[in-house]
Amino acid sequence: MQGNASNGNGSEASATQQLPTNKDNTPYLTTNQGTRVYNNDHSLTVGPRGPILMEDFHLIEKLQQFDREKTPERVVHARGVTAKGYFEVTHDISHLTSAAFLNGVGSKTEVATRFSLVTHGRDSPEGLRDVRGFATKFYTSEGNWDLVGNNIPVFFIRDGFKFPDLVHALRPNPANNIQEAWRFLDFLSFHPESAHMMTWLAGMEGIAADYRHLEGYGVNTFTLVNAEGKSTYVKFHWRPKLGAKFMTDDEAQSTGEFQMRHSHATHDLYNAIADGNFPQYDFYIQTLDPKDEYTLEFDPLDCTKVWPEEDFPLQPVGTMTLDRNVDNFHNESEQIAFSPAVTIGGIGLSNDKVLQSRALSYADTQRYRIGTNYQMLPINAPKCPFHNSHENGAMNFMEKTGQVNYWPSTLESVETSPEGKEAHTVSKQEVSGQRVKQDIPEEKQNDFKQAGERFRKMGVRERGQLVFTLSNWMADPKCTSEIRHRWLDIWEQVDGGLAAALKAALAGQKPLQAIKEGKLGGHPDKMGASKA
Numbered sequence: 020m021q022g023n024a025s026n027g028n029g030s031e032a033s034a035t036q037q038l039p040t041n042k043d044n045t046p047y048l049t050t051n052q053g054t055r056v057y058n059n060d061h062s063l064t065v066g067p068r069g070p071i072l073m074e075d076f077h078l079i080e081k082l083q084q085f086d087r088e089k090t091p092e093r094v095v096h097a098r099g100v101t102a103k104g105y106f107e108v109t110h111d112i113s114h115l116t117s118a119a120f121l122n123g124v125g126s127k128t129e130v131a132t133r134f135s136l137v138t139h140g141r142d143s144p145e146g147l148r149d150v151r152g153f154a155t156k157f158y159t160s161e162g163n164w165d166l167v168g169n170n171i172p173v174f175f176i177r178d179g180f181k182f183p184d185l186v187h188a189l190r191p192n193p194a195n196n197i198q199e200a201w202r203f204l205d206f207l208s209f210h211p212e213s214a215h216m217m218t219w220l221a222g223m224e225g226i227a228a229d230y231r232h233l234e235g236y237g238v239n240t241f242t243l244v245n246a247e248g249k250s251t252y253v254k255f256h257w258r259p260k261l262g263a264k265f266m267t268d269d270e271a272q273s274t275g276e277f278q279m280r281h282s283h284a285t286h287d288l289y290n291a292i293a294d295g296n297f298p299q300y301d302f303y304i305q306t307l308d309p310k311d312e313y314t315l316e317f318d319p320l321d322c323t324k325v326w327p328e329e330d331f332p333l334q335p336v337g338t339m340t341l342d343r344n345v346d347n348f349h350n351e352s353e354q355i356a357f358s359p360a361v362t363i364g365g366i367g368l369s370n371d372k373v374l375q376s377r378a379l380s381y382a383d384t385q386r387y388r389i390g391t392n393y394q395m396l397p398i399n400a401p402k403c404p405f406h407n408s409h410e411n412g413a414m415n416f417m418e419k420t421g422q423v424n425y426w427p428s429t430l431e432s433v434e435t436s437p438e439g440k441e442a443h444t445v446s447k448q449e450v451s452g453q454r455v456k457q458d459i460p461e462e463k464q465n466d467f468k469q470a471g472e473r474f475r476k477m478g479v480r481e482r483g484q485l486v487f488t489l490s491n492w493m494a495d496p497k498c499t500s501e502i503r504h505r506w507l508d509i510w511e512q513v514d515g516g517l518a519a520a521l522k523a524a525l526a527g528q529k530p531l532q533a534i535k536e537g538k539l540g541g542h543p544d545k546m547g548a549s550k551a
């Protein structure tokens with residue numbers, strides 16, 4: 020029958036429904052056009068010594084497909100790995116959100132989670148000192164929700180306008196392709212709000228041991244909206260059941276089975292899942308009533324701050340279990356596409372300026388990196404039905420029938436949602452003010468307090484690690500004395516003891532020596548360690 024094709028299993032499928040597969044649906048090798056290959060060893064030539072003929076379509080197809088095998092890598096978070104599994108609710112939070120998948124203890128939702136490093140390329144080592152990404156796609160019955168977080172609870176900057184400069188400074192020097200500390204110290208010295216983040220990145224938490232022992236944080240502030248339309252600010256947290264684990268620089272040098280330090284974290288995750296040791300992560304929220312948002316000494320929408328757990332206790336919600344590896348790395352890890360703006364009724368964004376810039380950036384880069392119709396790929400498409408008038412575009416493989424590709428229409432009966440709760444992704448807060456390009460009000464900037472408190476709570480080993488990393492960065496021969504002094508000024512405001520220890524370390528004293536001489540203060544009995 021014209022237009023129909025056999026799917027190889029004896030049943031008939033329309034040609035457009037037949038997705039390409041490498042499953043053994045023919046006993047013969049074929050070209051991508053389905054033509055049987057009679058010789059898969061040699062090019063078509065004139066005589067055995069050539070030349071090669073242009074009419075060898077199979078050769079041209081094979082080489083040209085190969086020439087295009089690499090898609091552009093992610094502009095950040097290029098190095099990563101995905102695993103699949105499910106999320107199960109342990110504590111109902113329907114009083115906070117109308118999102119159906121979070122309501123009802125025992126409710127299960129399919130997920131895919133991609134862990135990553137931020138700064139370097141797609142094949143870079145996994146033992147580097149760097150932030151780790153922790154991004155989860157929840158395939159809910161009401162559409163996809165992406166929670167795109169990191170393993171450090173705060174961020175370097177509080178306005179997404181600065182993100183490209185931040186990433187340029189952290190990346191290798193454009194002149195020599197080497198990552199050099201003086202460059203990010205230079206840039207960040209103009210952004211004292213980054214001091215808090217630096218105490219994490221340069222501290223014990225700067226090199227995560229692997230992905231099974233990884234914490235995750237939504238970092239930005241989001242908004243939950245319940246069925247009555249009431250909004251609550253929220254921060255999201257993942258805690259690995261195995262505990263969080265980190266590595267020292269020395270451990271990172273020789274990590275992994277057979278010293279497979281290049282890919283040790285991918286290896287570890289893949290093998291654990293293949294062996295049935297499924298990693299699990301508990302999911303928590305912290306909440307804040309928007310009526311109290313101006314009562315804190317910091318701005319709760321400023322992602323350079325944590326909400327202290329003593330004041331905003333973690334509330335359990337559920338557990339994620341990763342029990343399946345990807346079937347194909349390119350299809351499900353390279354092409355998986357997350358965005359903090361991909362959300363469902365009951366979960367909204369907030370006015371957090373980093374989050375708002377993120378809302379634009381992800382889908383924009385994905386349309387470039389993967390293609391116009393990236394949302395149709397099986398790993399990205401929702402598992403629930405979807406329907407709209409979006410049309411065409413390169414590589415569109417959606418089967419569409421009918422004559423109405425506009426809305427509304429007298430001929431098509433699809434309606435907007437009768438429940439209307441999807442409007443709960445949009446904040447109900449009133450917004451007013453002049454158009455300005457300004458930082459948040461100075462009295463709420465409070466850039467040093469949380470960094471100082473964190474330093475003062477650290478044990479001796481944690482302080483030693485922090486001073487070791489920071490002083491090594493500042494000792495970069497290309498770090499000018501101006502950059503060094505700008506940072507010493509910042510650290511002085513964070514904690515006088517920390518600044519003194521850094522000066523001593525820069526003068527040639529080993530950080531642990533400085534600690535012994537009391538230059539770091541701290542609790543000599545409390546050595547500090549990974550949280551495992």
Ligand code: HEM
Nearest residue numbers: 093096133152153154168169174179182237238376380384
């Ligand atoms: C304004 C600030 C930011 C901008 C403009 C931005 C932009 C981007 C872009 C363009 C990508 C690549 C996406 C892709 O190619 O699929 C990305 C990836 C990512 N970003 Fe951000 N980002 C920002 C801040 C953050 C923050 C604060 C976090 C943590 C909460 C974060 C977490 C991630 C993660 C985890 C990924 C990797 C997602 C994956 O595994 O595919 N980003 N970001």
